[in-house]
Amino acid sequence: EPEVTQTPSHQVTQMGQEVILRCVPISNHLYFYWYRQILGQKVEFLVSFYNNEISEKSEIFDDQFSVERPDGSNFTLKIRSTKLEDSAMYFCASSAGTEAQHFGDGTRLSIL
Amino acid sequence: QKEVEQDPGPLSVPEGAIVSLNCTYSNSAFQYFMWYRQYSRKGPELLMYTYSSGNKEDGRFTAQVDKSSKYISLFIRDSQPSDSATYLCAMREDTGRRALTFGSGTRLQVQP
Numbered sequence: 001e002p003e004v005t006q007t008p009s010h011q012v013t014q015m016g017q018e019v020i021l022r023c024v025p026i027s028n029h030l031y032f033y034w035y036r037q038i039l040g041q042k043v044e045f046l047v048s049f050y051n052n053e054i055s056e057k058s059e060i061f062d063d064q065f066s067v068e069r070p071d072g073s074n075f076t077l078k079i080r081s082t083k084l085e086d087s088a089m090y091f092c093a094s095s096a097g098t099e100a101q102h103f104g105d106g107t108r109l110s111i112l
Numbered sequence: 113q114k115e116v117e118q119d120p121g122p123l124s125v126p127e128g129a130i131v132s133l134n135c136t137y138s139n140s141a142f143q144y145f146m147w148y149r150q151y152s153r154k155g156p157e158l159l160m161y162t163y164s165s166g167n168k169e170d171g172r173f174t175a176q177v178d179k180s181s182k183y184i185s186l187f188i189r190d191s192q193p194s195d196s197a198t199y200l201c202a203m204r205e206d207t208g209r210r211a212l213t214f215g216s217g218t219r220l221q222v223q224p
Contacts, residue, residue: 033210042217095210100158103156103158
C-alpha cells in the first residue's frame with residue numbers, strides 16, 4: 001500500500017539553526033500538509049499546500065516557517081531560526097482531494 | 113469550550129471485549145469525521161472516514177456520527193491486544209478548509 005515517507009526520523013539541532021524536514025507524499029496525491037505534535041499534546045495543523053502554493057495555514061505557521069515542493073516528489077518544511085518550543089513530532093500528510101489525509105511516521109525534532 | 117473533546121483514558125479492557133471510544137465537538141460546520149490509530153513513535157494511521165451523519169462499518173470497526181448531538185463514536189468488536197494504541201478522532205469542515213482538528217486521543221490497552 002502506498003505510504004507517506006518522512007526523513008530524517010530524528011533531527012537534533014541547536015537553537016537558532018535552520019532545519020529542513022523532508023517528506024515524500026503518496027504519488028498521485030495533490031494536497032500536502034504539515035502537522036505537529038508537541039509531547040503529550042494534540043496533533044495541530046500547520047499548513048496545507050496545493051498547486052504549488054499555500055492554501056491554508058494556522059497561526060502557528062508564522063514567518064519562521066516555509067514550505068516548498070522542490071520537485072515532483074518531495075515536500076519540505078523549513079524552520080528558519082529554531083526555538084526550544086519548536087521541539088515536537090512533525091507529521092507530513094497527503095490526500096487525493098476530499099478523501100482522507102494519510103500521514104507519515106513523523107520526524108522527531110529536538111532543539112537543544 | 114474546546115473544539116474537540118476526547119477522554120484521554122487510559123481505557124483497559126480484556127481481550128474479546130467491545131470497545132467504545134467517543135468524541136464531542138462544538139463546531140457545527142464539521143462534516144468530515146475520521147478515526148486514526150497511533151502506535152507509540154508512529155504517525156496516525158487512518159481507520160475510518162465518514163461524511164456527515166450515519167454509521168459506517170469496516171471489519172471489526174464501526175464508526176457512528178450523530179451531528180444533532182455533535183457526538184461521534186468508534187466501536188471495536190472482539191478487541192485484540194494488537195488494538196492497544198492511542199485512538200484519535202479528527203474532523204474538518206466541508207468548505208475549502210482542509211485543516212483537520214484533532215481530539216487529544218484515548219489510550220486503549222487490551223489485556224490478553
